[in-house]
Amino acid sequence: MAGVTVPFERVDSGVATTAPVQPILVVDDIVKRFETPDGVLTAVDHVSFSVAPGEFVGIIGPSGCGKSTLFNVIGGLLDGYEGTVKVADERVRGPHRSIGMIFQEESTFPWRNVIDNVAFPLEIAGLPKAERYERAKHFVRLVGLDGFERRYPAELSGGMRQRVSMARTLAAQPKILLMDEPFASLDEQTRLLLGDKVLQIQQQLKQTTLLITHNITEAVQLSDRILVMTYRPGKVKRMVEIKLPRPRSSEVVSSEAFGRYVAQIWGDLREEASRGLEDEEGRKLREGEKR
Amino acid sequence: MAETGRLSLPSARPLRLPVHPVTALRIGIIVAVLVIWELVSASGWLYRDVVPSLGAIGKALYATLSDPSFYFHLYTTFYEIGIAMVIGGVSGLAVGILLGGSKFMSRAYEAYLYYLGPCPKIIFFPIMIMWFGVGPGSKVAMGAISCFFPVALNVAGGMREIDKVLIRVGRSFRANTWQMVTKIYLPAMRHPVINGMRLGLGVALIGTLLAETKLSNRGIGFLVIQAYSIFNMPQMYALLIILFVIAIGANTVIGRVGGLDTIKRT
Amino acid sequence: MSEAAVAAGRAFARSRYGPALIGLGSFVAFIMLVELLIRVGLINRFIVPMPSDIIAAFPRVIEEEQVLHRFVLTATEALSATILVTVLGVTGGVLLHRYLLLRQATETWVAAIAAAPLVLMYPLYLVIFGRSALTIVMMGFTAGLAPVILKTLEGLSGTRRVLINVGKSFNLTPSQQFWKILFPAALPTIFVGLRLGLIFSLINIVGIEFLINFGGLGQLINELAERYDLPGTYAAICFVILVSVCVFVLMERLERWLRPVD
Numbered sequence: 001m002a003g004v005t006v007p008f009e010r011v012d013s014g015v016a017t018t019a020p021v022q023p024i025l026v027v028d029d030i031v032k033r034f035e036t037p038d039g040v041l042t043a044v045d046h047v048s049f050s051v052a053p054g055e056f057v058g059i060i061g062p063s064g065c066g067k068s069t070l071f072n073v074i075g076g077l078l079d080g081y082e083g084t085v086k087v088a089d090e091r092v093r094g095p096h097r098s099i100g101m102i103f104q105e106e107s108t109f110p111w112r113n114v115i116d117n118v119a120f121p122l123e124i125a126g127l128p129k130a131e132r133y134e135r136a137k138h139f140v141r142l143v144g145l146d147g148f149e150r151r152y153p154a155e156l157s158g159g160m161r162q163r164v165s166m167a168r169t170l171a172a173q174p175k176i177l178l179m180d181e182p183f184a185s186l187d188e189q190t191r192l193l194l195g196d197k198v199l200q201i202q203q204q205l206k207q208t209t210l211l212i213t214h215n216i217t218e219a220v221q222l223s224d225r226i227l228v229m230t231y232r233p234g235k236v237k238r239m240v241e242i243k244l245p246r247p248r249s250s251e252v253v254s255s256e257a258f259g260r261y262v263a264q265i266w267g268d269l270r271e272e273a274s275r276g277l278e279d280e281e282g283r284k285l286r287e288g289e290k291r
Numbered sequence: 292m293a294e295t296g297r298l299s300l301p302s303a304r305p306l307r308l309p310v311h312p313v314t315a316l317r318i319g320i321i322v323a324v325l326v327i328w329e330l331v332s333a334s335g336w337l338y339r340d341v342v343p344s345l346g347a348i349g350k351a352l353y354a355t356l357s358d359p360s361f362y363f364h365l366y367t368t369f370y371e372i373g374i375a376m377v378i379g380g381v382s383g384l385a386v387g388i389l390l391g392g393s394k395f396m397s398r399a400y401e402a403y404l405y406y407l408g409p410c411p412k413i414i415f416f417p418i419m420i421m422w423f424g425v426g427p428g429s430k431v432a433m434g435a436i437s438c439f440f441p442v443a444l445n446v447a448g449g450m451r452e453i454d455k456v457l458i459r460v461g462r463s464f465r466a467n468t469w470q471m472v473t474k475i476y477l478p479a480m481r482h483p484v485i486n487g488m489r490l491g492l493g494v495a496l497i498g499t500l501l502a503e504t505k506l507s508n509r510g511i512g513f514l515v516i517q518a519y520s521i522f523n524m525p526q527m528y529a530l531l532i533i534l535f536v537i538a539i540g541a542n543t544v545i546g547r548v549g550g551l552d553t554i555k556r557t
Numbered sequence: 558m559s560e561a562a563v564a565a566g567r568a569f570a571r572s573r574y575g576p577a578l579i580g581l582g583s584f585v586a587f588i589m590l591v592e593l594l595i596r597v598g599l600i601n602r603f604i605v606p607m608p609s610d611i612i613a614a615f616p617r618v619i620e621e622e623q624v625l626h627r628f629v630l631t632a633t634e635a636l637s638a639t640i641l642v643t644v645l646g647v648t649g650g651v652l653l654h655r656y657l658l659l660r661q662a663t664e665t666w667v668a669a670i671a672a673a674p675l676v677l678m679y680p681l682y683l684v685i686f687g688r689s690a691l692t693i694v695m696m697g698f699t700a701g702l703a704p705v706i707l708k709t710l711e712g713l714s715g716t717r718r719v720l721i722n723v724g725k726s727f728n729l730t731p732s733q734q735f736w737k738i739l740f741p742a743a744l745p746t747i748f749v750g751l752r753l754g755l756i757f758s759l760i761n762i763v764g765i766e767f768l769i770n771f772g773g774l775g776q777l778i779n780e781l782a783e784r785y786d787l788p789g790t791y792a793a794i795c796f797v798i799l800v801s802v803c804v805f806v807l808m809e810r811l812e813r814w815l816r817p818v819d
Contacts, residue, residue: 402577
């Protein structure tokens with residue numbers, strides 16, 4: 001049965017700290033260029049990193065740093081790049097069964113109720129109905145939506161819908177969870193609480209996770225390690241180990257250490273962000289003059 | 292002396308009707324039309340037969356509905372339209388998905404559909420007769436051609452309006468093409484598809500019926516033209532009434548089923 | 558395939574005229590294939606005439622059958638129907654907008670009529686108006702009326718609240734309010750309705766001409782078919798398609814010219 005990891009129970013593989021463990025995701029020297037009317041744009045410029053099993057890695061950068069491109073490359077939705085992406089030593093060529101993606105936009109199927117949404121990947125994989133529903137129920141409970149199985153997305157709040165999307169991706173039990181700004185459309189409080197939920201789930205499942213975001217607080221709250229990207233062409237500017245204690249909760253945002261990490265990352269990010277802003281403004285100016 | 296501090300409402304005289312005013316107006320209009328009709332009929336101002344008395348129409352209605360051979364013709368027309376809808380609908384769906392899913396195909400071929408769509412398809416009837424004979428085949432062909440265009444165009448448009456993220460979700464879970472079509476494209480397009488089918492039914496109805504009036508020996512269209520040829524006006528009115536009731540009813544049902552509340556043609 | 562060829566192919570597919578050329582080209586290729594199959598005998602030439610014969614028939618049909626005269630006839634019928642539809646349709650829509658009770662009572666009726674196969678009434682019109690141009694015009698009028706009423710109504714009632722309030726703030730009389738604010742604001746939608754009405758009218762007019770064997774272009778097809786002039790029939794059908802396509806393209810251009818901001 002392609003796409004579903006068996007057995008059902010997850011084996012504890014531990015969180016990588018100092019002992020060198022075989023990385024589960026290897027991103028090796030990715031270069032991705034785009035052809036635009038203004039010429040060739042290098043979105044991602046020689047980016048390499050690896051992720052250990054059970055690790056939570058955050059990728060943060062200003063708008064235009066290529067992080068969404070990286071997301072699509074690793075997830076196998078983009079091709080035409082240089083370099084390789086390997087999951088458990090297997091080369092990624094197109095969407096991979098061990099990689100689960102959670103998108104930024106609203107992605108629940110409006111015509112399916114919650115349980116049917118979550119069971120979708122299992123349906124694609126061909127699991128029999130009873131088994132599908134049992135597994136889907138487990139993940140619906142995991143994200144805290146039990147009782148809502150028969151509701152439709154239109155009846156749920158934005159945060160709840162994102163939880164449905166999350167449960168759906170988790171139901172496929174991917175080795176690696178790839179998230180692209182999943183909380184972008186939510187307000188700050190919902191974001192923090194959902195972040196708690198994500199931490200809880202990740203710790204419970206020992207899920208290897210890659211989170212792409214522009215929100216520093218979110219990145220520091222959730223990650224073991226953060227990669228700070230430069231503005232286009234996107235490179236890894238710095239890698240920051242977040243040595244905040246685990247298990248964590250959203251209360252950690254009020255600690256001193258937290259504040260220091262945020263300040264440090266903002267220091268790096270601000271440079272890139274202002275470069276991005278200048279570049280954007282310059283482009284708009286030129287566009288206006290052309291007209 | 293102006294009264295301050297009191298809001299005066301314009302003509303707030305309560306209406307004491309036993310029925311809602313809208314219903315009252317509707318009944319009033321219907322009654323007025325019937326009365327005028329009957330008067331015109333009785334006066335003989337137009338040819339007596341062009342405006343037959345309501346009684347004559349009523350009798351013809353009753354006679355038609357209790358005539359078993361009428362149902363044979365009704366069944367024939369239903370059967371022709373049914374097959375036409377299946378052929379036209381499925382091919383329209385397939386072509387629509389193809390065009391909507393590929394920008395290249397759309398730019399190469401969709402314009403032809405768009406501009407050919409509003410052409411009156413009945414002009415193709417002579418060709419259909421040559422290819423499919425004078426029997427039901429040519430009528431089905433007329434209905435199918437008519438039905439194809441609105442379905443294909445609506446589906447093509449619907450494909451383009453599908454929220455792109457839903458397609459990415461499907462791809463990220465590695466759904467194969469059939470799964471993408473049945474579990475993502477079609478459900479996401481349910482409104483345009485149903486709307487296209489509704490329009491398709493409307494034009495298939497017209498195409499098939501007109502073909503029946505032109506060259507056929509069975510079907511509702513044939514009955515209408517037969518009534519014309521023997522100048523049986525009450526019968527013609529009766530048939531038209533039955534036809535319109537069925538057509539409007541079908542349109543409403545599909546519209547409701549599709550979750551759409553209007554029965555506007557566009 | 559070499560990388561350069563693939564890249565060139567992609568560029569062509571994305572170019573401005575590439576896909577259109579492919580589309581056109583594939584049709585031409587298809588027609589040539591049909592020609593070949595008929596010459597070889599795989600397709601019965603008495604059912605499908607050779608495309609070359611059809612093309613040859615064009616000049617003959619245009620000359621002998623006074624196509625221009627027929628075109629003018631059909632156009633006149635369409636124009637008459639359109640004038641009737643415009644005057645009565647827009648007035649109807651305005652009335653429905655003005656008198657709320659009337660609208661509440663009859664709007665769904667009008668929508669229902671729009672969905673009914675009105676063209677089936679043509680035998681009735683034949684009896685009333687005889688086999689004449691009047692039947693054709695009335696049929697066109699009947700078919701095009703409902704969409705115009707509905708769209709006029711839609712346009713008038715869809716006027717943004719704030720524009721109405723602007724009028725009120727200037728103390729406009731109801732008549733001024735209508736002519737200076739409501740009607741201009743509704744004009745784009747009304748034009749959409751007129752275009753729809755014209756399309757439905759035209760479809761019905763050509764169709765009825767064919768069916769009752771009277772009139773202009775529609776009748777031409779019928780006549781050629783009854784004479785078993787196969788290439789001529791096909792040619793006439795192609796011609797009618799061409800004409801209707803031109804009319805619709807023109808209408809779109811006209812509409813876009815009248816509504817430059819959208």
